[in-house]
Amino acid sequence: MNDRVPKRLVARARHRLVVRLTIIGVAVAIAMVAGAATFVFWGAYNVSALQQHTEPVYTLLNTALNRSIRQRAEDIEVPPLDDPAMAEQGLRYYREKCVQCHGAPGISRDDVGKGMTPVPSNLAHTARSRSPAEIFWTIKHGIKMTGMPSWQFIFTDAEIWEIVAFLMQMPRLSPADYQAWVAEVKKASTSATPPVSTPDPERGRLAMYGYACIACHRIPGLVGPQVDVGPPLEGIGERRYIAGVLTNNFDNMVHWLQHPTEVDPLTAMPDLGVTEQDAMNIAAYLSLLD
Ligand code: HEC
Ligand code: HEC
Numbered sequence: 462m463n464d465r466v467p468k469r470l471v472a473r474a475r476h477r478l479v480v481r482l483t484i485i486g487v488a489v490a491i492a493m494v495a496g497a498a499t500f501v502f503w504g505a506y507n508v509s510a511l512q513q514h515t516e517p518v519y520t521l522l523n524t525a526l527n528r529s530i531r532q533r534a535e536d537i538e539v540p541p542l543d544d545p546a547m548a549e550q551g552l553r554y555y556r557e558k559c560v561q562c563h564g565a566p567g568i569s570r571d572d573v574g575k576g577m578t579p580v581p582s583n584l585a586h587t588a589r590s591r592s593p594a595e596i597f598w599t600i601k602h603g604i605k606m607t608g609m610p611s612w613q614f615i616f617t618d619a620e621i622w623e624i625v626a627f628l629m630q631m632p633r634l635s636p637a638d639y640q641a642w643v644a645e646v647k648k649a650s651t652s653a654t655p656p657v658s659t660p661d662p663e664r665g666r667l668a669m670y671g672y673a674c675i676a677c678h679r680i681p682g683l684v685g686p687q688v689d690v691g692p693p694l695e696g697i698g699e700r701r702y703i704a705g706v707l708t709n710n711f712d713n714m715v716h717w718l719q720h721p722t723e724v725d726p727l728t729a730m731p732d733l734g735v736t737e738q739d740a741m742n743i744a745a746y747l748s749l750l751d
Contacts, residue, residue, distance in 0.1 A: 510578040526604065530595050533602075537594040542626040549646055551627025554620060556643065558612070559584075567636025577608050585631045593625050600624060614671030614739055657738050662749055665742030672733050674743075681750055691730055698750045704728060714744040 500506065514522065542548075555565070562574035562581040574581050587596065600621050603611030612621065634642070666682055669675065675685030679693040700709050706725050707713045716723075718740040721730040735743070 510576060513578065530591070530599055534592065534594040534598040537597055539593045539597070540622055542593060542622065542629055544626070547623045547626040548630050549627075549642075550620075551623035551625070552642060552646055554616065554624050555627055558615065559624075562608070566631070566634045566639040568639070579607050581609070584628055585634075588628045588631050593629060596625050596628055597621055611671060614668050614736075657741065660741040660745035662742065662746040665739070665744070665746035668735075668739045668743050669746070672735060672739070672743075674733075677730070682746075694747060694750060696751060698748045704730070711744055711748060714747060715740045718743055 513519065560568060561571045562577070563584050564570040564574065564581075566585070569575070570581060591599075599609070600616075601611065601613045601618070603609050616624070669680060669683055674680060675683050677688065677690035679685070679687055679689065679695070681695050697709075703709050703713060703717050704721070704725060707717055715737070719735050719737070720732060721728050722732050
């Protein structure tokens with residue numbers, strides 16, 4: 462009989478405590494959201510490329526980056542990378558597309574590469590600190606908000622592995638080794654176009670990020686800056702003409718996407734070097750927009 466009273470009291474006290482903690486928790490959460498909103502809307506954070514993140518923000522972002530890449534690279538199977546011909550081809554691609562930002566042994570980053578924040582990584586260091594699978598994933602997908610582009614619409618997987626094969630050699634190269642190797646590969650160059658397969662609209666949707674179509678067009682299904690340099694592409698599947706000059710059908714769309722200035726020399730849409738396969742994939746996606 463006696464011990465029932467304290468039990469009830471204890472239960473009531475516990476209930477009160479839970480209610481109070483909940484109120485405090487909700488109040489703290491509201492204060493944090495309000496604080497964050499004020500911080501964002503007042504423009505308190507300096508986005509200048511010269512103003513590095515504070516140390517805690519930098520560490521936090523870097524940890525998120527490392528964890529994200531490791532997680533996504535886990536299931537990637539690494540092919541053999543020790544064939545010298547592979548690394549040699551990788552070096553060609555590297556000189557064409559990467560050295561401007563990342564530099565190379567004895568070669569400085571160019572003005573864009575020097576001025577970026579975060580600064581494009583020293584890839585000799587990367588080759589020592591990351592696995593080939595992680596490097597492959599990074600090249601293929603890019604890193605948002607850093608300026609590191611995704612290269613999957615420029616290079617096939619096999620070509621990206623060639624770049625990885627080259628990068629794994631990089632820590633061992635002195636500036637003189639690098640120059641000698643460059644002189645060697647300059648003598649010959651090869652490139653093969655991969656065979657064309659059935660148009661894939663989803664691949665086409667992603668390709669429109671890869672070719673920066675969203676820099677000029679609003680496109681349903683893609684998130685972007687919402688500018689109208691070119692016409693919004695909503696309903697393009699139903700339109701009679703492409704750019705007002707070409708009957709809208711699949712083949713003409715593929716042609717337009719690859720060679721807009723050939724179709725209309727005065728058009729403001731630039732030739733973007735869209736490959737046949739990517740143009741077909743994009744045309745397949747656009748044909749679905751009604
Ligand atoms: C427009 C400049 C630019 C170009 C071109 C560029 N990158 Fe990058 N890259 C960056 C930036 C910026 C980072 C991010 C650095 C960071 O997160 O600290 C980066 C990161 C990377 C990383 C991850 C490094 C690490 O340590 O985590 C790899 C690997 C890489 N790039 C490879 C390449 C390859 C290969 C090419 C050429 C096919 C290339 N990049 C072209 C700017 C560029
Ligand atoms: C630099 C800006 C720019 C970029 C990048 C760009 N476009 Fe365009 N695009 C234009 C302009 C401007 C027009 C209008 C051309 C005209 O009417 O002569 C246009 C027209 C078009 C049209 C015809 C629209 C219509 O209403 O008939 C399509 C389709 C199109 N672009 C798709 C794309 C795709 C897909 C990409 C990426 C591969 C892309 N554009 C990249 C500027 C751009």
